Amino acid sequence: MIETIYVEKAIKNHPRTKLILEKFKKSRIISINKYGEIFNKRNQNFRIQKTNPCLILAYKKDSFVLPAPKGFGIGSSNNFYFSHMYNCIYDCRYCFLQGMYSSANYVVFVNFEDFDNAIKKTIKNNNGSKITFFSGYDCDSLALENVTGFAKHILSFFKTYSQIEIEFRTKSIQKEPFLSMKPMQNVILAYSLMPELMSNSLDNKAPSISKRIRVISELASKGWKIGLRFDPLIFGQNWKELYRELLENIFKNITPNNLHSVSFGSLRFPKKMFKNIFKLYPKEPLFTSPFSLNNKMISYDIEIEEEMTSFCKNLSLKYINEDQIFKCSI
Numbered sequence: 001m002i003e004t005i006y007v008e009k010a011i012k013n014h015p016r017t018k019l020i021l022e023k024f025k026k027s028r029i030i031s032i033n034k035y036g037e038i039f040n041k042r043n044q045n046f047r048i049q050k051t052n053p054c055l056i057l058a059y060k061k062d063s064f065v066l067p068a069p070k071g072f073g074i075g076s077s078n079n080f081y082f083s084h085m086y087n088c089i090y091d092c093r094y095c096f097l098q099g100m101y102s103s104a105n106y107v108v109f110v111n112f113e114d115f116d117n118a119i120k121k122t123i124k125n126n127n128g129s130k131i132t133f134f135s136g137y138d139c140d141s142l143a144l145e146n147v148t149g150f151a152k153h154i155l156s157f158f159k160t161y162s163q164i165e166i167e168f169r170t171k172s173i174q175k176e177p178f179l180s181m182k183p184m185q186n187v188i189l190a191y192s193l194m195p196e197l198m199s200n201s202l203d204n205k206a207p208s209i210s211k212r213i214r215v216i217s218e219l220a221s222k223g224w225k226i227g228l229r230f231d232p233l234i235f236g237q238n239w240k241e242l243y244r245e246l247l248e249n250i251f252k253n254i255t256p257n258n259l260h261s262v263s264f265g266s267l268r269f270p271k272k273m274f275k276n277i278f279k280l281y282p283k284e285p286l287f288t289s290p291f292s293l294n295n296k297m298i299s300y301d302i303e304i305e306e307e308m309t310s311f312c313k314n315l316s317l318k319y320i321n322e323d324q325i326f327k328c329s330i
């Protein structure tokens with residue numbers, strides 16, 4: 001239940017604002033000028049806000065589509081991302097958003113059509129190259145779908161661009177709008193996964209790994225392309241056994257033809273972000289792992305990273321081809 005919803009004056013009569021507010025009849029509505037007044041306030045406490053976040057409905061003015069960082073991709077030469085939302089309803093202990101934003105409130109931009117225009121322009125400007133767009137870099141792309149309807153909207157846009165890939169990255173078990181549509185070959189439903197034992201203590205409020213695997217299996221059997229994202233890879237006791245069990249369990253539950261790609265990325269944070277997150281959880285065992293500073297990033301020691309990646313990659317090669325495997329190195 002969201003108790004308070006801030007609405008920018010400029011979009012108070014926007015049809016999408018009305019549609020969203022319809023779903024929260026009991027919430028307190030407060031009118032504001034700009035979302036930044038609430039979202040960017042100084043001296044906010046992320047942890048306290050996370051216990052009862054507010055929703056902010058806003059109008060996005062610019063920067064609808066941005067180039068994805070180098071090292072983030074699944075085979076295309078040109079990669080871009082967009083975020084219709086800032087922040088997430090889940091609370092993963094390692095989430096970089098908590099080190100990036102001082103507020104845990106959710107911002108949802110209602111002017112979806114401006115995203116369409118910016119995507120169209122990006123496609124035109126990159127005519128002839130293989131492009132992938134990533135939805136949900138600053139949020140989980142599907143977790144709040146039943147409130148925002150963004151995925152449903154953007155899927156109908158990508159229907160007319162069948163050569164252009166779009167990836168929805170998620171930990172949610174949201175099956176709509178996918179079950180009620182014919183599968184689209186340019187859409188990748190990409191699930192972040194880690195061994196259940198680790199997920200139980202790190203992926204707070206997110207659906208369990210077994211539930212995620214059931215949904216992956218169902219959507220794959222309907223013909224949707226699936227991406228498996230083992231990112232971050234988490235180091236800990238018995239990690240080899242835990243990852244072996246997880247990978248074998250997933251691969252035996254997916255129709256191989258509908259597996260688009262697998263990617264691995266180890267746990268890493270920009271130095272400043274790590275400091276911010278560490279301040280939030282000084283006692284969290286995850287942050288006392290054997291970290292070191294590599295290329296301005298705090299991450300596991302290089303040997304650990306490499307051992308984990310090659311172990312998981314070798315296991316995956318029993319089920320998929322090498323050209324379907326990617327390493328995320330941002």
Ligand code: SF4
Nearest residue numbers: 088090091092095139
């Ligand atoms: S699902 Fe992703 S965006 Fe949401 S809290 Fe977890 S890591 Fe952050």
